[in-house]
Amino acid sequence: MDSNPAPADIEFAATVKADQLRFRQEPTVEIHFSGTPDHQSASSSRRANLPDPVVEDVDYHDVRIDYLLTNRIRDADKANQP
């Protein structure tokens, strides 16, 4: 259950489907969240027919990746309220 019903201040969602996918090199992915005075971030992904990590030079078929990230400012004043 979503403990924070307010929508995120930043929200990114992407879905990629492919008939065939091949990595010639395993990529590096870094995601950094920031927020002042504080933030509450989340990211999630779902993969179909694609392992984690991927293997180089292997053909993957009927691939689907769903990715979602959110980041919201934590309102310290409201958080301290009962």
Add this chain to the structure above:
Amino acid sequence: MADTSNGGGTAERHGYSGTHHHGGEAEEPDVLLDVPQLQVEEISLDVEELRAHVSVEADVLNLLNLSIGVDAQLSGVHLEIKGVEAQVLLKVRLDKIAEIIDRVLTTIDHHPEIVGQIVPPLAATAGQPGQAARRAGTELADTATSAVGDVESSSAEVTGDTSSSETTPGDQAVEAPEPDGSSAEAGQGRSRGLLRRRKQEPTGDDPPS
């Protein structure tokens, strides 16, 4: 289907459509990037480094500093992909930031003495441009004095008036205007001198120096 998430157990599930159904127009995003459907037959991608940064920042004097951001970095992406379908959705909402700023301004409205806490920094900041202006004014005066001297010398050369050569540029800069309007005449003289010189230059009659 494999499923991964992080964020301290706050990972959200919205079907990854990026669409929230909290209702109300107030929750519509202020910034929206929507790629509802992208189809590509084949992509061969080679990216050594790709960085995407989205952030929002808001400051109210030195009372409030808000920021929220996401920084994504991909490196060593070398892939081939066929039969691609993609959807991308980016939303940025400013409602909460606006609400916080509004609360700060309301607090200042109810307790204006708070502003007193930021007066010293403001005064210090205001002093800097003043000093800078004074410095700039002094430098400008020096430059103007020098320029006047140059023009005066040129005028003297063109008009053949040797009396000006006896006066240093610095003296002219501090010289008080004469009651009979000699300063105005000097100005006119400078203009005439420059005008004459401009007229003389195109003729090419002057002997080479």
